[in-house]
Amino acid sequence: GAVVSQHPSRVICKSGTSVKIECRSLDFQATTMFWYRQFPKKSLMLMATSNEGSKATYEQGVEKDKFLINHASLTLSTLTVTSAHPEDSSFYICSARTSFGRNEQFFGPGTRLTVL
Amino acid sequence: AQTVTQSQPEMSVQEAETVTLSCTYDTSESDYYLFWYKQPPSRQMILVIRQEAYKQQNATENRFSVNFQKAAKSFSLKISDSQLGDAAMYFCAYRSARGTSYGKLTFGQGTILTVHP
Numbered sequence: 001g002a003v004v005s006q007h008p009s010r011v012i013c014k015s016g017t018s019v020k021i022e023c024r025s026l027d028f029q030a031t032t033m034f035w036y037r038q039f040p041k042k043s044l045m046l047m048a049t050s051n052e053g054s055k056a057t058y059e060q061g062v063e064k065d066k067f068l069i070n071h072a073s074l075t076l077s078t079l080t081v082t083s084a085h086p087e088d089s090s091f092y093i094c095s096a097r098t099s100f101g102r103n104e105q106f107f108g109p110g111t112r113l114t115v116l
Numbered sequence: 117a118q119t120v121t122q123s124q125p126e127m128s129v130q131e132a133e134t135v136t137l138s139c140t141y142d143t144s145e146s147d148y149y150l151f152w153y154k155q156p157p158s159r160q161m162i163l164v165i166r167q168e169a170y171k172q173q174n175a176t177e178n179r180f181s182v183n184f185q186k187a188a189k190s191f192s193l194k195i196s197d198s199q200l201g202d203a204a205m206y207f208c209a210y211r212s213a214r215g216t217s218y219g220k221l222t223f224g225q226g227t228i229l230t231v232h233p
Contacts, residue, residue, distance in 0.1 A: 032219055043207065043223045044161075091159065097219055105221060107161035 002028045004096045006108035013084055014116055021079045021111045023094030029074035030096035034105065035067075038091045050077040084115040118143045120210050122224035129198045130232050136183075137193045137227050139208030147213035150184065151221070152193045156204040164206070167191065169213070195229075203231045
């Protein structure tokens with residue numbers, strides 16, 4: 001099946017710094033990728049939809065200047081958390097949608113961000 | 117906007133027995149997809165089963181089956197012959213088949229399933 005990777009799997013940073021998370025589709029091209037945030041034992045909350053070659057579409061309440069998304073190629077989308085604060089600590093998950101077959105979404109393994 | 121509701125925060129089942137997880141949703145659309153995802157402790161999201169709204173026949177995948185009631189907007193998951201490896205958080209999800217929300221998944225709150233040996 002289709003494989004999506006995320007890097008890093010875990011990151012700890014100091015308050016005020018920026019952190020970049022990569023999402024890659026390893027064996028397929030993904031014109032659309034999605035970024036989710038998940039708190040412990042809670043549901044996934046969609047943050048933004050990332051389309052290759054165009055600006056990301058953010059969900060209501062998500063600060064686009066805080067969470068920068070770049071979808072530079074058909075296999076890579078990045079999420080940069082700028083000027084991170086402790087309240088940004090969370091589990092971030094990406095998914096990539098195939099453009100063939102059933103247009104399924106395949107999820108990455110997630111990135112745990114801890115801001116000190 | 118679509119909403120998905122899972123009213124059971126936690127469920128438990130004995131190994132080898134059957135358990136049903138509930139899910140209801142609200143939508144004004146006629147064409148959509150419904151999913152059940154499993155999230156084990158590793159937190160990797162795994163697709164369990166998928167149902168197209170236009171299909172009357174309930175989807176099945178080995179020990180997993182659904183009871184899709186379109187008029188009632190209900191989509192429950194039945195796990196038969198439960199195994200220890202089934203222990204996870206289960207999410208019900210909705211996806212529009214067209215329009216501006218195409219491709220976006222809306223998740224329910226999740227149900228934590230515990231399997232007792």
